[in-house]
Amino acid sequence: MQLVIYFLMILTYTHADYPALKALLSEKGLRDVSQMLSVQIQSKLKSTEIPEFRGGVDIKIGTVHYVLSNMRVVQCSMTDPSLVFVEGTGVSVEVSQLTLSITGSWATQFGIIHDDGSFDVAVYNIHIYTLLQLGDDAGRLSISTVQCSADVGSVDIHFHGGASFFFQPFVRAFSGQISGMIREQICPAIQQAINGLETTLQEIPVNIPVDPYLYLSIPLTSSPAVTHHSFELDIKGEFYSRSSPSEPPFSASVFDMPYAENYMLSIAASEFLVNSAAYAFLSSGALQINIRDDMIPKSSPIHLNTSQFGAFVPQLRTMYPNMEMQVLLYASETPLFSFSSGVIEIHVPAAAKFSAVKPDGALLPLFRLDVDLNFNGSARIDKNLTGAFQMKNLTLTLGSSEIGDFKTDTLEQISVMAVKMFLLPKLNAALKTGFPLPTPQGFSLINSQLLINNGFVAIFTDVQDSLTGL
Structure with a gap:
């Protein structure tokens, strides 16, 4: 039984009306666990x-x-x-x-x-x-x-x-x-x-630190559901900011995890779990970065300099000639993930505040660009969790300006090229290698399958004892 409980706790009152995380042990899982128990009981005795x-x-x-x-x-x-x-x-x-x-x-x-x-x-x-x-x-x-x-x-x-x-x-x-x-x-x-x-x-703690910014809340939201063929846990599954925990302006929706009788273990997460992580990152101030010119490759045709940016914003050349620039890029709202049949979509509302850098290092505000990004992609399990994304849409508008109005069409085109040529290739290269799934010590996941459905993503898998091969 310790093995049974351990498998189900890999993944345990809530603002959300429904659990965002579900874990299910099937009848096949129980049979396979009995084989592991036979070996372990004899070894233990x-x-x-x-x-x-x-x-x-x-x-x-x-x-x-x-x-x-x-x-x-x-x-x-x-x-x-x-x-x-x-x-x-x-x-x-x-x-x-x-x-x-x-x-x-x-x-x-x-x-x-x-x-x-x-x-x-x-x-x-x-x-x-x-x-x-x-x-x-x-x-x-x-x-x-x-x-x-x-x-x-x-x-x-x-x-x-x-x-x-x-x-x-x-x-x-x-x-x-x-x-x-x-x-x-x-x-x-x-x-x-x-x-x-x-x-x-x-x-077992119900609030688990994940990184310096987040912790994951995993209390059960109800008593375990035991039927004659399965054991299911409904788990809160909500991320919080460690520095300023608060509830997001959205809540979890009900979802029913399919029963996969040919797999030992099923784990499903709704969009709420992922989106609560994005909200927690936003609340922690983690979704922002200051970009300086020395961070841009020397081979880049565009650098953060008012004279070069004057090609897109003409008044920069006359008002602030030949000054370095700095950009604060940040998520202006919570990035939101949505799952549909086989597809993951990501909507990222962002903003970029441009400033000129004075000789004494002080920043002189110039303008703010609002960016609306949409990506879609897919994911699968091949030993690791892998995936690939493409840009669906990018729009760029002038949010505010201390130097007067200007057109953003050319900047939008350049931004589209930058995302396609630099950001997405690096992202997809990392996703192609993939990320290992967390597993209990001494065990490995085999025969795993990923399902992306409307509102949730599920992993169906068998669990193997790394020592005995059972």
């Missing part, structure tokens, strides 16, 4: 330290006190655990035909008589059934044990060493007790493990 047992056995003529210590599992075999969704509750976990071989040391005391040696135990057909409740605790996923039962088929025990005939009755009596001892330990051990997992879940 072989490395688990078994605490020593102390007790006493009445052999009619008195009580033999015993200590079993230095115990370890030397062999373990089992069929894959059966994990089944229980609608409206959570997950049932059933382990059957678990067989353990254990070695250890024994020591006994009967009055003044002491004896010791080693022992081997084979425990056959251990059967465990647990029903787990999955819920929502103040926006965090919660897990608790509803039901637990355990049974032990048979026990074969052999004691080695020890010479006293007093202890032969003890061996026969103890063999009858050990199956009960093992059975009584199983459910408390499971309960302890579930309590530890619940503590871990409650310690």
